[in-house]
Amino acid sequence: MSNTQNSDQKLGQLIKTALKEQALSMRKLSSLTGIDTSTISRIANNKQKAKPSHLQQIANHLKIPLITLMQAAGYEVEDKEKTSSSDMYTSIDTIQEVLISSKYLDQPVTIEQIQQELSKYEQFALTKEGQQKIVHEFEAKVEQVMGTGPFIMELKKMYKTYCEETNSIEKRTILGSVLLYFILSTDIIPDYVFPFGYLDDCLAVQIGLERLSKLGV
Incomplete structure (x- = not known):
């Protein structure tokens, strides 16, 4: 399994865990972020790579540090x-x-x-x-x-x-x-x-x- 796949799975798990902890549905996150529910679902299920703009909106509303999501998605992040x-x-x-x-x-x-x-x-x-x-x-x-x-x-x-x-x-x-x-x-x-x-x-x-x-x- 490639590092990219591992990163995607880590990102998906982060999003699912945060949604569960905050009692939010993907549909609700969609309404908060403006990202299509289907897109969020594909990202959370490792079927689509998240764009940085997606990650910023998700970070804003799930209260996860943006740098954490960027790293989990496999982006190289400056210290x-x-x-x-x-x-x-x-x-x-x-x-x-x-x-x-x-x-x-x-x-x-x-x-x-x-x-x-x-x-x-x-x-x-x-x-x-x-x-x-x-x-x-x-x-x-x-x-x-x-x-x-x-x-x-x-x-x-x-x-x-x-x-x-x-x-x-x-x-x-x-x-x-x-x-x-x-x-x-x-x-x-x-x-x-x-x-x-x-x-x-x-x-x-x-x-x-x-x-x-x-x-x-």
């Missing part, structure tokens, strides 16, 4: 702990240079694109729905990505500050937009694109920190 400790996570210029020049991405990613995405989340961060999403989903997303390193530490600080009731509207807007960018799965770079999947999140954090510094925070 994010090593990546996150590198200098590319500490400088906007360095991150942007990596994103613009990378041959692994379909198209260059610029700081302007990240800023545009953050601006979309600013008003949402002030709504009750946006606030609930941040409060209820931030810690789960950190656990899902098995986050370590400086950008996760900064996000945790931002989350703690966001939850304080004494924040100004402007400060809360900045913090909330960055946290929502991290939580929501509509990133410019999908999170499953290793090792670049979280570089845009790092850039969003750096942009947020710079904006906060201008407020004297």
Whole structure:
């Protein structure tokens, strides 16, 4: 039996076990993820290889770390702990240079694109729905990505500050937009694109920190 087959069987068992533990049917998982029930069934029964986009949605709703599903499906996954400790996570210029020049991405990613995405989340961060999403989903997303390193530490600080009731509207807007960018799965770079999947999140954090510094925070 090939390693690919072994990986597929391991993935299928992971999904079935999680469904059973959470009392979810494949049909219910389908409605949560937007993936056809038949596709989920084929993946869980080792008859179809899961796409990274499938795995990201399954990870989101079964609360299984994405990296665990990727490895179980036989994908080669970069060690994010090593990546996150590198200098590319500490400088906007360095991150942007990596994103613009990378041959692994379909198209260059610029700081302007990240800023545009953050601006979309600013008003949402002030709504009750946006606030609930941040409060209820931030810690789960950190656990899902098995986050370590400086950008996760900064996000945790931002989350703690966001939850304080004494924040100004402007400060809360900045913090909330960055946290929502991290939580929501509509990133410019999908999170499953290793090792670049979280570089845009790092850039969003750096942009947020710079904006906060201008407020004297």
